[in-house]
Amino acid sequence: MQKKNKLILHVMHSEIGGAGDIALNLNSFDNRLLKTQYLMTGPKIFYGFKNKLKKIKKKIFFQKIKKGSHFIKIIRVIKKINKINPDLIILHNYQVLPTLYFKLFRKKKIIYVDHMSIKLKKFKDYLCIFLSTIFFDKIIFVNNENYNKFNLIKNPKKKVIFNGSSDFFLRDKIYKKKNYLKIGISGRINHLKYHSIAIDLFKIYPFLQKKIKILIAGSGENKKNLMRYVHKYKLNKNVIFVGELDEKNLKKWFCKIDLYLHPSFGEAMSSSILQAMSSCTPILASNVSGVNSVIGKKKYLGLLFNNNIKDLKTKINYFMNLESDEYNLFQRVQREYFLKNHNLDLFRMQYQKVINELI
Secondary structure (H helix, E strand, O other): OOOOOEEEEEEEEOOOOHHHHHHHOOOOOOOOOEEEEEEEEEOOOOHHHHHHHHHOOOOOEEEEOOOOOOOOOHHHHHHHHHHHOOOEEEEOOOOHHHHHHHHHHHOOEEEEEEOOOHHHOOHHHHHHHHHHHHHOOEEEEOOHHHHHHOOOOOOOOEEEOOOOOOOOOOOOOOOOOOOOEEEEEEOOOOOOEOOHHHHHHHHHOHHHHHOEEEEEEOOOOOHHHHHHHHHHOOOOOOEEEEEOOOHHHHHHHHHHOOEEEEOEOOOOOOHHHHHHHHOOOOEEEEOOOOOOOOOOOOOOOOEEEOOOHHHHHHHHHHHHOOOHHHHHHHHHHHHHHHHHHOOHHHHHHHHHHHHHHHO
């Protein structure tokens, strides 16, 4: 008698963000024994996620949830999951109470993935980890900092799996030293990121307006405020918002920039940084938790700046004065590190091992 296919359901946030990218990178388990589906929750669906689901021929399951209405929508999320009827749920967002229902009353296997920086966790993050530790089958941390913090008493449920990313390799990306630098920032525009420091850089050092252009890819709740801030100081020619980009257009965007800037208050493990690594784009990133555990670990593995304008200017000047040979060293070292530690094959293999243990 032929075995019934086991169904894995990823529950993820529907708007642009690294956790969603990670969930969609785990689409490779479809075979004669395993199938994957995705349930997205949030205010709206990022079109890049729609495109990727269409490309991998997945039906879109979506529950609209406005900010602050998570508790009101618990029953609707339960109904959505019940309709899909998975054997295993991998939780990438805060829908811990609906998934807890399926653990307690339907005996489903549950994996919780902790995507939030140790320095930026709120009550809901601690609640998810607490409930997951007691009730769920596995908790996956994406960096060692978070794992060590929440695993003081060794627990076999807890495991570290570093994030993996699609390979954005740009074979023809060749750098020639120039007096004008194109800098890119990508990802979600929210209170966890420090986009405004790039605008403040032009305010404090107006002469940089002739030397730098910043291209911002992404969207989020702080985007309108950031755009108003740019308009207020008449920096529209220096700071360009290119909107939400799917993987295909994001790869083209990386081809246009000379330096990837990641201003942040903390990360778990940034998908944008991994994409920049794989694309051979040198990285300048905030010296914060979840970033400094990778960037700056060795020479030419990106460069860190302290979250102040003076240090940011110093480090940008460093890249502006970089000779082509040294720029190429950043490209090579970053890409080698990516291939060794964050390639999709390794990432998927580690998740596959965890899933095989549970179902």
